[in-house]
Amino acid sequence: MARPSGAESLYKMDSPAEEQKVETQEAMLSNTEWNAIEGHVDSTWEPLPTIDSQPINKFLVDNDLHIKGNPCISPDFCLLWATLKVELEAKSCSEVVEGFEHSAFHTGADAEWRLAECKDTGDHVWLLQKDAPEASYAGMQDKVATTGSVCGLEVGLAFPASFNNLLALKNLILCHDDTATIFPTATGTLGTKSLGLGARMTALHYPATEWAMAQLELSMTGNQNSIPRELIYDVNEMLDGKLDQIAFPFIGSNIPEGHQGTSVEGMSHCSVLSKLKNGFHKHHLPWGFNADHQPIGGKYDIREDQLVRGCVLASYITYDISHELEVTPYKLDAADADPTVLAEYVNSNIPAALREEVKQKIVDAGVSTDDAEFNKLLAYVWPAMKKMKLRDAKYKKARSTLFRDEKGIGKKIFREMSIDELPGITAQNTLATILALCECMDMPVQYVAPAFGFQKNCQYDDNEKLEALIQKAWVVCKHFNVSIGFHSGSGKSAKNYEICGKVTESNLEIKTSGRYTYECGRALYTSSDPHDQEFWKQWYEFTVQLALGSAFQDTNAKEQEMARTFIVASVPEVMEKQSEMNDEDDQAKKATLGAALDSLKKQKADEFFKSREECEKLIHSMDPHPDHMLWFEYNFLFVLAKEGKAEKQALGNHTPAGFAQRGQFYGHISDEGQLNFAKNIALYIIFLARTTGQAGSEKCDAAEVKLKGYAKYQDLLDDIKPS
Numbered sequence: 001m002a003r004p005s006g007a008e009s010l011y012k013m014d015s016p017a018e019e020q021k022v023e024t025q026e027a028m029l030s031n032t033e034w035n036a037i038e039g040h041v042d043s044t045w046e047p048l049p050t051i052d053s054q055p056i057n058k059f060l061v062d063n064d065l066h067i068k069g070n071p072c073i074s075p076d077f078c079l080l081w082a083t084l085k086v087e088l089e090a091k092s093c094s095e096v097v098e099g100f101e102h103s104a105f106h107t108g109a110d111a112e113w114r115l116a117e118c119k120d121t122g123d124h125v126w127l128l129q130k131d132a133p134e135a136s137y138a139g140m141q142d143k144v145a146t147t148g149s150v151c152g153l154e155v156g157l158a159f160p161a162s163f164n165n166l167l168a169l170k171n172l173i174l175c176h177d178d179t180a181t182i183f184p185t186a187t188g189t190l191g192t193k194s195l196g197l198g199a200r201m202t203a204l205h206y207p208a209t210e211w212a213m214a215q216l217e218l219s220m221t222g223n224q225n226s227i228p229r230e231l232i233y234d235v236n237e238m239l240d241g242k243l244d245q246i247a248f249p250f251i252g253s254n255i256p257e258g259h260q261g262t263s264v265e266g267m268s269h270c271s272v273l274s275k276l277k278n279g280f281h282k283h284h285l286p287w288g289f290n291a292d293h294q295p296i297g298g299k300y301d302i303r304e305d306q307l308v309r310g311c312v313l314a315s316y317i318t319y320d321i322s323h324e325l326e327v328t329p330y331k332l333d334a335a336d337a338d339p340t341v342l343a344e345y346v347n348s349n350i351p352a353a354l355r356e357e358v359k360q361k362i363v364d365a366g367v368s369t370d371d372a373e374f375n376k377l378l379a380y381v382w383p384a385m386k387k388m389k390l391r392d393a394k395y396k397k398a399r400s401t402l403f404r405d406e407k408g409i410g411k412k413i414f415r416e417m418s419i420d421e422l423p424g425i426t427a428q429n430t431l432a433t434i435l436a437l438c439e440c441m442d443m444p445v446q447y448v449a450p451a452f453g454f455q456k457n458c459q460y461d462d463n464e465k466l467e468a469l470i471q472k473a474w475v476v477c478k479h480f481n482v483s484i485g486f487h488s489g490s491g492k493s494a495k496n497y498e499i500c501g502k503v504t505e506s507n508l509e510i511k512t513s514g515r516y517t518y519e520c521g522r523a524l525y526t527s528s529d530p531h532d533q534e535f536w537k538q539w540y541e542f543t544v545q546l547a548l549g550s551a552f553q554d555t556n557a558k559e560q561e562m563a564r565t566f567i568v569a570s571v572p573e574v575m576e577k578q579s580e581m582n583d584e585d586d587q588a589k590k591a592t593l594g595a596a597l598d599s600l601k602k603q604k605a606d607e608f609f610k611s612r613e614e615c616e617k618l619i620h621s622m623d624p625h626p627d628h629m630l631w632f633e634y635n636f637l638f639v640l641a642k643e644g645k646a647e648k649q650a651l652g653n654h655t656p657a658g659f660a661q662r663g664q665f666y667g668h669i670s671d672e673g674q675l676n677f678a679k680n681i682a683l684y685i686i687f688l689a690r691t692t693g694q695a696g697s698e699k700c701d702a703a704e705v706k707l708k709g710y711a712k713y714q715d716l717l718d719d720i721k722p723s
């Protein structure tokens, strides 16, 4: 495919050298005035280099990997424009592509659009009304004249669904109608309450989230994923084999970043197209896109601009400063830190006016802190906060360059400060200091994520303790007018969520992600379709083999221990006792049940770990169930495992073989399997909305009834648009 050309590019095409970038940053950060950072970004800003999608599109087409069966790898949603273009020119467009009936939108009074798709490849194109004025497609690249009528629209021009065109469209749409919600925005109730819906399965996932938002009439963060951990932050780095490694201690191995095989731009693209295909945009209900845990500082300095460019459509950024905190000289949990040294550092590095302002805000919040504590925390976070300021300025600048509607809707973002990565349970003074810093440094946050001791996919055992912890945090957050973000939010009990909702008066966000991979497995498990069943069994067996491999090696003790824990926790008797203990509210009785559970686990461990053969036999004697922890913990690694092999070298494989494995999810699940998956996702969202008090029980009840009535996936899809 030819690189889009002709019209003025939204981005600068050539990239500055990486060394140069690092140097600039160092020079800038030696400046003691934090507010000079933003001014510096503003005055030296050069539009970011566009991502060159030519190599990735060629790679995909050469390997027969098309959007239809393997979406969201390329930033573009049209890989074969060169061919399509010729056809669109020569024939009526209705002979070449099929329009989406509910996708109508405008960029001007006489500029109506449709989204359309080439059914063979899944390549998408934008179709514009005949004789539309030039201003209604300004910035769109690679136009071609075509004729014909698609979904009631007389068409004059067609454009490829390239990422650059998507960016241009966002600007055009919002300049025409700033209430449009085709794209994610930082508007409506999203600034105070939300549910964070991690979109691990992209195209398979969005319709269910759209359905739930529409039925509950509730805005949510309908697109969310961590970059660069889950998503590929740069497809060209991927093609060059230069993605960084991330450690997965429980498999005792590293795998490349981007373990879901999805690029950040491809995912952004898909989430928007899905809204148009299903007619969700006609509700005018805002929805958000959270670039989750955006890493600040540390080893990410040199990739800063790529991270900024990749998530330019995100309406909501979560800042994760833990990477800089790892390399910072003064640690929060250092017992032997010399208070004089810390005071000296703070006094000579942080402007006095800023320090005073922050202190005053802490006092105003009714939180006590002394100088030693204050200096310790400030010395710890100051380098990270300055880097966050720099990144924030870049996010802002990148957006204001691209999106220029009068009210500034296109460039607006919400912010979240993630501090649950800091050591220990978050103290009130830590929370107040961080929130005051964010305000004073002119990057106020809408959400903050303190640490309450949440573990992924585990319920919180002591509800009284949880309530007390959230109360303490909420006093501070309420004062600062900030909502609480609950990270590692999946798998809590209804009671846990009720407490979160009650204490914060529903001013919160629960972040969920891994839950939806689980729901996909559960959908296949309950499907009566033979292929779904076969696929489910393959998936389960993959995790069994990974668990066995780890449980019976002795080079890595931690890996062995974790694998054995997962296996034992999957034994039906253990699961039964575990849930009995979970359901017990009385802490004394809980402790007794816990002790009995521990001895049962020991007994099972003796039975299971005599030999690998014996263990395999015992696992195979159990019904392969998605509630098994052994499947749950390893399941996401199946998506990009080369040839579905349960070998460490095969995991997170960004070659055609890895992507072919990913294609099994997108091209082959039955209608029943897809419907099950959508129902599971929607049910979980309703559960979260209900228990956290974000949606009333009447609406939740009605949605559940409706959901149960669907017999075909299309029935659910048909109910996304307004009736």
Ligand SMILES: [Zn+2]
Residues within 6 Å of the ligand: 293, 418, 419, 420, 421, 449, 487
């Ligand atoms: Zn976090």
